Amino acid sequence: MLFSELAETFDRIEAEPSRLGMTSILAGFLRNVDPGDVPYVVYLSQGKLHPDFHPMVLGMSDKLVIRAIAATVGTKESKVVDMVVKEGDPGTAAEKLIKGKKQMTLFSDPLTLDRVVKSLTAIEEAEGKDSQDKKTKILSNMLHDSNPIEARYLCRIVTGRMRVGAGTMTILDALAEAFAGKDDRPEIERAFNITCDLGLVAKTIGEGGMEAVSKIKVSIGSPLKVMLAERLRSIPEVVERLGGKCAMEYKYDGIRVQAHIKKDSVILYSRRLEDLTPNFPDVALSLREHCGFEEAIVEGECVAVDTETGNMLPFQEVTHRRKKHGISDAIRDYPVRIFLFDMLYADGKDMTPEPYLDRRSAIESGFKISDNIQMTAMKIVSSSEEGQRFFDEAVSARCEGIMAKSISEDSVYRAGSRGFLWIKYKKDYQQALVDSFDLAVVGAFYGMGKRAGKYGALLMAAYDQDTDRFGTACKLGTGFDDEFLDRLPEMLEPHISQDKPPSVDAQMVPDVWFNPYIVLEVTGAEISVSPIHTAAAGYVKDDSGLGIRFPRFTGKVRDDKDPTECTTYSELADIYSLQEHDSDGLA
Numbered sequence: 155m156l157f158s159e160l161a162e163t164f165d166r167i168e169a170e171p172s173r174l175g176m177t178s179i180l181a182g183f184l185r186n187v188d189p190g191d192v193p194y195v196v197y198l199s200q201g202k203l204h205p206d207f208h209p210m211v212l213g214m215s216d217k218l219v220i221r222a223i224a225a226t227v228g229t230k231e232s233k234v235v236d237m238v239v240k241e242g243d244p245g246t247a248a249e250k251l252i253k254g255k256k257q258m259t260l261f262s263d264p265l266t267l268d269r270v271v272k273s274l275t276a277i278e279e280a281e282g283k284d285s286q287d288k289k290t291k292i293l294s295n296m297l298h299d300s301n302p303i304e305a306r307y308l309c310r311i312v313t314g315r316m317r318v319g320a321g322t323m324t325i326l327d328a329l330a331e332a333f334a335g336k337d338d339r340p341e342i343e344r345a346f347n348i349t350c351d352l353g354l355v356a357k358t359i360g361e362g363g364m365e366a367v368s369k370i371k372v373s374i375g376s377p378l379k380v381m382l383a384e385r386l387r388s389i390p391e392v393v394e395r396l397g398g399k400c401a402m403e404y405k406y407d408g409i410r411v412q413a414h415i416k417k418d419s420v421i422l423y424s425r426r427l428e429d430l431t432p433n434f435p436d437v438a439l440s441l442r443e444h445c446g447f448e449e450a451i452v453e454g455e456c457v458a459v460d461t462e463t464g465n466m467l468p469f470q471e472v473t474h475r476r477k478k479h480g481i482s483d484a485i486r487d488y489p490v491r492i493f494l495f496d497m498l499y500a501d502g503k504d505m506t507p508e509p510y511l512d513r514r515s516a517i518e519s520g521f522k523i524s525d526n527i528q529m530t531a532m533k534i535v536s537s538s539e540e541g542q543r544f545f546d547e548a549v550s551a552r553c554e555g556i557m558a559k560s561i562s563e564d565s566v567y568r569a570g571s572r573g574f575l576w577i578k579y580k581k582d583y584q585q586a587l588v589d590s591f592d593l594a595v596v597g598a599f600y601g602m603g604k605r606a607g608k609y610g611a612l613l614m615a616a617y618d619q620d621t622d623r624f625g626t627a628c629k630l631g632t633g634f635d636d637e638f639l640d641r642l643p644e645m646l647e648p649h650i651s652q653d654k655p656p657s658v659d660a661q662m663v664p665d666v667w668f669n670p671y672i673v674l675e676v677t678g679a680e681i682s683v684s685p686i687h688t689a690a691a692g693y694v695k696d697d698s699g700l701g702i703r704f705p706r707f708t709g710k711v712r713d714d715k716d717p718t719e720c721t722t723y724s725e726l727a728d729i730y731s732l733q734e735h736d737s738d739g740l741a
């Protein structure tokens with residue numbers, strides 16, 4: 155297949171405002187693609203060559219790309235730099251410069267998808283002293299044979315700026331439209347949720363249809379999307395919703411890890427599918443040593459502990475383990491303990507369809523409890539009073555609250571879903587605020603006065619799974635300390651977008667736009683109907699969205715969360731309706 159066909163499809167998708175439109179363009183294209191190419195179409199549409207959890211990433215610096223463009227068009231690097239600054243991205247700069255150059259080019263070999271994939275792989279794998287030169291040369295060779303649109307996308311792919319607007323949900327829709335039917339969409343999503351690998355799902359459906367997709371199983375080394383909890387606002391409601399009897403566990407305030415324990419090695423994945431093994435090598439080692447299974451996938455929360463008193467320490471302590479530099483000191487200075495709460499796979503058996511109590515017994519029988527590997531504290535409760543007592547105990551043990559879990563026969567592990575099989579109840583709910591929100595930064599406003607020269611406020615957005623879009627929910631300017639404000643520009647720089655990103659709905663126009671990537675935790679006084687904000691537009695009132703009043707940053711950067719795991723429109727609407735019915739002034 156010619157790469158130009160794919161690049162033209164990306165161009166059409168980028169210009170298409172509606173999700174349905176994007177889906178049908180992509181589906182139409184996928185239908186005519188050789189099954190072997192389907193995974194690459196899918197990966198490249200997200201600017202990758204592999205699934206999200208793969209350690210290799212394309213990430214050429216702008217400097218190298220500028221050098222490659224200059225070499226291709228035979229111009230000075232400074233001229234390319236000027237163009238990149240003017241256009242805001244090396245892709246558009248390459249497109250414009252190559253458009254001019256093309257008139258002079260006498261001969262070029264058309265680019266095939268196969269050649270692009272091989273060249274990108276070579277860029278990714280280039281190592282050693284002359285790796286920068288190698289990468290530049292490979293890119294320049296491709297650019298030499300590119301038309302302007304191909305050049306635009308090649309430069310965006312290698313610099314990690316490939317965002318045509320088709321998110322994961324849109325791609326799953328397109329796979330259903332191209333190779334199956336609308337009714338098959340949940341099964342396709344199930345396959346994605348237990349593998350986190352769009353390319354694998356695409357390849358399977360392209361080659362073997364739905365029959366093959368239904369055979370996709372949990373496998374070690376492929377992380378599952380995590381199961382999440384709903385919230386209710388009182389212990390009696392929680393107990394009643396779970397049928398009068400349920401399991402309650404402490405809700406630990408740490409970092410969630412999904413441990414893939416193999417015979418000779420262990421990988422710890424974060425919720426965002428990053429490899430956290432280098433951050434918690436002690437936990438990985440202990441898990442292997444104390445696991446009676448040859449292979450297992452378990453989940454737990456890593457919490458910092460005071461080794462002298464055995465007390466759990468606040469969340470901020472464990473975050474020292476997330477840094478990239480000085481990790482060996484952090485491992486020594488911040489001891490952690492993992493509290494295991496679920497098992498998803500054991501020695502060839504997919505445990506996700508098993509009921510909660512069976513999964514828990516499997517952990518208990520398969521792991522030796524030790525100083526740094528423990529089970530979450532759990533109690534079966536059959537009344538609100540018992541539940542309240544357990545909750546008080548959890549809070550005294552310095553936990554955030556409790557996680558109540560269904561113990562019914564159908565209490566399966568639902569990968570990637572937030573539902574009432576798990577219900578969280580936190581101590582914050584007893585105070586004025588309903589809950590914290592996790593929102594993506596989509597814009598920033600320059601500061602004034604004391605904040606001149608920095609960002610003074612951020613435009614924050616919630617996520618809508620149905621449309622795969624981000625809608626604004628507040629302008630956030632409170633809760634930042636000086637150190638955080640100083641760090642912000644560097645943190646946000648890689649995500650700058652010249653224009654409003656295609657996946658964002660906003661009426662407010664910030665000074666700088668960002669592609670949704672950085673997630674911050676925010677509290678607020680209440681949710682109100684807002685004519686300016688676009689999150690959950692139409693949910694409560696036509697032509698209005700929902701906004702968070704008096705938002706405040708809690709200090710937690712949720713770098714464990716993908717932007718698609720932000721607070722959703724329906725959660726905002728649920729919290730809004732909880733406030734509405736609240737007669738005791740809770741919100």
Ligand code: ATP
Pocket residue numbers: 380381382383384403404405406407408409410455495530557578
């Ligand atoms: P929060 O910001 O409140 O942690 P969240 O959106 O990250 O919420 P929730 O579904 O609300 O996710 O809560 C589940 C999270 O709570 C899990 O991702 C996990 O990190 C943590 N957790 C702590 N203790 C437990 C437990 N006993 N069982 C399951 N999850 C637990």
